[in-house]
Amino acid sequence: MTITPRTRPFMQVDVFSARPFHGNPVAVVLDGAGIGDAQMQAVARWTNLSETTFVLPPTDADADYRLRIFTPAAELPFAGHPTLGSARAWLEAGGVPRRTGSIVQECAAGLVGVRHRDGRLAFAAPPRLRTGALDDAHLQRIVRAFGISRTQVLAHQWVDNGPGWAVVQLGTAREVLDLEPDLSLISDAMVGAIGAHPAASPYRYEMRTFAPAVGVPEDPACGSMNAAVAQWLTHGTGPDAYRVSQGSRVGRDAVIAVTAEADGTVWIGGDTAVLIGGTITL
The missing domain is CATH 3.10.310.10 (Diaminopimelate Epimerase; Chain A, domain 1)
Known part of the structure; x- marks a missing residue:
């Protein structure tokens, strides 16, 4: 099925710095519905940022949205600054969490909790898939x-x-x-x-x-x-x-x-700011 290109909301968010343009930017396509894998990868290659994300409806009833994360060369199951930046963009675009002060992101790595306190965001570190000393x-x-x-x-x-x-x-x-x-x-x-x-x-x-x-x-x-x-x-x-x-x-x-x-949960937080807002045609 061929998808007719249309304008979609788009933001670029600076993450982990209080100084504009001094953090790590992430490009966020806020309506990823109908975009194929190859086109998502092409967009990420074109933005040439560390990561570009696509926000989609969740498939898990406990999630607020689903996120796909691409570097210029590959898709990642999880990444940190795109999680915070995409949560910020989703909120700025009018997203309302199911639970006050807590966002649940669905991604290939599973569900990731993001807390929202005093205007700042932090995500709960997901479990490690591999540990131990390097060979x-x-x-x-x-x-x-x-x-x-x-x-x-x-x-x-x-x-x-x-x-x-x-x-x-x-x-x-x-x-x-x-x-x-x-x-x-x-x-x-x-x-x-x-x-x-x-x-x-x-x-x-x-x-x-x-x-x-x-x-x-x-x-x-x-x-x-x-x-x-x-x-x-x-x-x-x-x-x-x-x-x-x-x-x-x-x-x-x-x-x-x-x-x-004390319960062992590690939270990773930092400043997030939307510095570019508009549309992208995909």
Whole structure:
């Protein structure tokens, strides 16, 4: 069946920064009905952002809407900053949650809770699909690609909550910021690096995330990686709260707020603002 192109509501949302144009943007098509997989992928390739999303009616009775998430190269089952940005766009477009202060997003990874408090959004970290230490061969590839020594890696872990993330922990934020990775050596990887800031810093950690496997060399701010890393670092014991800085190496100023509650739930929040609103013809 051929779908006649029509105008659909469209927004571009800045996520994880209080400074306009300094977070991670996500393009949101607010009416994805009738758009085929290939066209969704083409739109994501055209916007050339880390992710482009399409809002659809839910298929689960507990969900407020369904979301499909595309990078320029592939569809993801879940991603963090698109979750927050799409929730913001849905609210701005007049969406009304079934439960006051709580949005439920349906995506390929399942149902994801998003809480709305005092104008800010945060999502509940979904379960990790893979955990445990990296195998030695994969770790050695990352070490070579990052141009560091094995002794600089304090710890490492699979932190996969859908996209396929792995992470290495370095000793300091400075070491993370100084990385000059050769992504050609890990072209199929989804990997992050995290390191601690000095005690006097307003941030506990610096994060960088690299996703060459899905066409994103360096993500300016990554909610899914921070969510899974927080589950690893806090061991699900909570309570704990801290902030992560990300994006300065690509000209951004992102801040990710992490809250690990006593019941083990990890919430990932930050600023969201609609900076572009209009229509797209699809």
